[in-house]
Amino acid sequence: MTVTWNDVHPELIEAMVGLRPGGMTYRRTFPGRLDQIPQARRFTRFLLEDSPRRDDAEQIVAELAANAVAHTSGGQACGTFIVELTRKTTAIRVTVYDCGWGGTPRFNRRREADPLAENGRGLAVVGALAVKVGYRGTRAVGHAVWAELSPL
Numbered sequence: 237m238t239v240t241w242n243d244v245h246p247e248l249i250e251a252m253v254g255l256r257p258g259g260m261t262y263r264r265t266f267p268g269r270l271d272q273i274p275q276a277r278r279f280t281r282f283l284l285e286d287s288p289r290r291d292d293a294e295q296i297v298a299e300l301a302a303n304a305v306a307h308t309s310g311g312q313a314c315g316t317f318i319v320e321l322t323r324k325t326t327a328i329r330v331t332v333y334d335c336g337w338g339g340t341p342r343f344n345r346r347r348e349a350d351p352l353a354e355n356g357r358g359l360a361v362v363g364a365l366a367v368k369v370g371y372r373g374t375r376a377v378g379h380a381v382w383a384e385l386s387p388l
Contacts (some may be wrong), residue, residue, distance in 0.1 A: 287328065328383055
């Protein structure tokens, strides 16, 4: 029996690749379930295997994907989230798209609740790891939440 690359990594077959000015973009859609977050992390780790920022990018994907699943319609039945990774010579951009009908991301929110709470710090972690963060979109159609890392 011959084992091919596709047999070892069938989840990567569904990824899309695009060449944009200044870099390559990779995109994959995941079912909007918590059990897909490790798959999104693995996708990111695979694409950044040669980068010293792969751990940071993997953590950012985990935080943004968890928010997409937990706080938008992407986590409902038939929901999805999309992970997009763009590698440029000057930066690595990680973007997670949600399905909408959730809150607007707030990176600069001050934590006034219980400082020992176990949730509510994901976007602060993303902001600490990235050199730039932001989002675009609306509550109705969804948001693309992104973080940019320097390539080191």
